Amino acid sequence: MLRLHDKIALVTGSGNGIGRATAELFAVQGAHVWVTDVDGAAAETVAAGIAAKGGQATAAAMDVSKGQDVSAVMRRVTADHGRLDIVVNNAGLNVRGDFRHMTDADWVKIREVNLDGVVRVARDAFDLMRASSGASLINVASIMGSKGLRQLVGYSATKGAVVALTKGLAFEYAPFKIRVNTLSPGYIETALTERILRNPIFEKWLIDRTLLKRLGTVEDIAKAALFLASDDSAYMTGAELVVDGGMTASL
């Protein structure tokens, strides 16, 4: 039996990286996946790839920092399915730089996607999730939501806020049979981390601090998202699932 048989899922930022792997795994497990991304062409490519393997997917260009984009996609999902069983708030970015040089525009850009986007999607998907017989909302934060590192100050602030937001939402959405959890990855090889991982000294520093002695893969995170999306996590809400190879468990 497929673990997401007949489920309707929406994954933000699923044109690449962790979101893409999550959308692809959900489709393999029987979900109809809305592949959404600010990069509409990337979303189309992922959805076409899913369809070519016999899965079900709909692509949509959706910038989570734009209210009209999110409303338009919710209207399309309402018309096509009338419900959402799984929503993954995955879209995220960083603008690298030392905090003391961060411009207002840099900060707004990070916040608009990493925090405001999560708020908007969690709110605008509510009616569709309430129409499910039991929905799962997954907010992708980061181990940096509770840690500090150079050039990640603004990013960390938004991710910490997502962890807190998730707990409040879990409280408010529980009466409507909507579970809300945070998924916090450690260091995963994607476009987001490509530039810093090109520095072999930093890469070694990270691996030395990871108990399992390797960086994470997008599949590692997609499998954790599948767990949170499926009934296997039926008794979890308001929790933070950390998938970091043990990086934050050690000193």
Ligand SMILES: NC(=O)c1ccc[n+]([C@@H]2O[C@H](COP(=O)([O-])OP(=O)(O)OC[C@H]3O[C@@H](n4cnc5c(N)ncnc54)[C@H](O)[C@@H]3O)[C@@H](O)[C@H]2O)c1
């Ligand atoms: N890669 C890591 O090590 C890591 C670690 C912890 C947390 N995360 C989080 O995981 C999530 C995915 O990161 P990733 O590493 O796969 O990044 P990625 O850069 O590979 O992919 C991010 C995707 O989000 C899309 N996107 C960017 N802005 C958007 C917007 N405004 N609206 C919609 N889509 C948008 C991009 O087009 C891209 O397809 C992010 O929230 C990130 O903060 C990543």
